[in-house]
Amino acid sequence: MNAQTADLASPALEARTLHGLDEFMRLERDWRRLVATTRSRNPFLTWEWVSTWLRHFCAETLVTVVVTEGEQVVGIAPFHRRRYQLMPGVAATALQLLAPSEIGHLFEIREVLTAEERRVEVVQALLTELEADPFWDWVELSAYGPDVHLWHQVLAGMNRTLEGVVESEKQVPLMTLMASWEDQRSLLKRNIKESIRHCYNSLKREDHAFAVRVAVDRVERASAISSLFELHRLRSLVREGRWHTDHFNVRRVREFLAEALEAMAISGSAALQTLRIDGELAAVRATMEAGNSLYLYYSGFDPRWWRYGVMTLMVTQLIQGAIERGLTDVNFSPGVDDSKTRWGVKLEPLLSMAIVRRRPGPQVRRLVIRFRKWLGKRAWRAYRSASERVARKRTSART
Template identity: 30%
Template sequence: MWWNHHRQAKMMIQDELYSFALRNAQGELVAIAPMMVSLRPGIKAFGIRVLQFFGADPNVTEIRGLICDPNYRELAVATLKNHLHTCKRKWDWIEWQGLSLPQALILATPSAEQPMPRVVCYLALPPTWEELKTSLSRNMKEAIRKCFNSLKRDAHHHEVHVVSKPEEVPDAMQTFFNLHTLRSEADHTVEHANVFQREKSRRFLTAFVHKMAEQNRLRLFQVKIKGQVVATRIGFVCDRHLYLYYSGYDVEWGKYSIMTTVVVHAVQWAIANGFEYLNLSTGRDYSKMRWQPTEYLLHNAIQISPRLRSAHLFHGYTRIRTGALSRFLSRRR
């Protein structure tokens, strides 16, 4: 699905499918590496060949990497590494993602500047909401109390609706995109990008959300006041985990900390339905950290092909990109 919506086929960059399926001795599928070779520029004879995982989009995909049975993770990465070494003419460098630290240290080329790891925050959920609430800081307890009391004080009754059925998706997604855009345009608050500004990103997410609904893995939380959705956040079910994705809200309700209200209801819903973990997604922003989450790191690595031309291409390409970014930032000052 990602490939259908986000594959590049332009003069300056073309993506070629280059994915792998790994099986054990019994023929059981134990890992999938959804990868592609990106040609930059898109001229096969002369282009730079970058091997990377699906998810090379403007922040729509939060986590990239190998999809693997945990019992085979180390073996799968080692097997893929060995195979790719035999095909070194097909790539100039690999952008590995979603690795453990030992894997990243083994795969990384020392001469290449390595990307920073990505932080994922999650909550281990106790049996009851009260038990979780008791473990929170005094400031967070006060923030929760305030967001509910402020609505009540101004006589704003709110209700929560959880979208999960395929027939509800079109309307729910249009509302989500509208509120996500409003959030990105809000002044005097934390800056949020409009991740779904591009039409192809909207088409991809809508198709993906619909597929998740068909599999009963969608939980899209909406807070309504007087029948109007004023805040929303997308959630995906993975076994007994609930992954909270992007959100949006009507800025007119920002003074009531309406997004805190949405998350509290999502947490309460997850606990009431027996979920073990709530994944707050990636990044260390304040809205996540005040829940005192557990963190784990997904490490990344740049591996340059042993071919001589590849090292020259990588360092030359990096210098050009760094220079272009510096010029762009200087014009914005």
């Protein structure tokens, strides 16, 4: 094949940078097409979620790199330009993929959206365009599942002016669904089978009736999301077992989630699941769907029902429902703990990385910010550990 034929087979990729929310919103048709053609299992790439997120948190700071092949858009990467003040007159600037990273726990899986073909070339074109922007010290990115290998390749092939750094690698528990609940249950280990039996039998023994249902209209969803926020707060107060943070204690976060989940529910990519016992609301869970995969998002429960294992009950019911609807897997969200791994999951990688300019200034500024964040996490862990010790002492004193 000569060079001219190769050029006809693979048109050159071009990249451009857009600024602000209005220019990004004009990409809706291209965004939806790329999500559909890639058959993504990431619900956080739905247009309803992404557009609402960017409108709430990145409107004035949004920088979007668009890669095209001829007239066709083949890659889109929206970034939040984050400025950190180090001291008077000195600041560090980061481009954060689909961030701000300080509330990244809400946007649990962030990815660059690319077409299936020529993915490495699309990413390289994106990075070349980013490098031409002189107003950043480092770029924060993430990749999920099969794309992790691709990004390892890209980081290894960085040019001399940029350094690729892997900051962390989490695991995402994923349960492959069988054809029936009986088949699924047969694969579970003894401990989770006993937990499932306990939650059903304990309610039956005390003549409690339960029902899990989906909020079906705007009024029901508004009530369910409000209950989710309150029950999530109450869950954070439970000191037995694993500590849970109240992630919704900021009004801006609650307003975003209420709008995003409502938009996703209308499109069929999210639902608010409620568990009632004897007619009383006991738990709420937000779920999402993408690519025949059920995603278990945040939840909350009334601590008065804790001893009945209401969250195990709800997850069991959701898994059974997913099997009945022909879904292929259940995503338990990033992070590994016993409450997830006991369901017989496999683990998929979620990579967080940075691309840093190979100059002393950007390198030092990034290290200062990382150290500042590390100190903040240490302080929070110390506070949490002290609170847990106090809670255990109070529990011991009562008993």
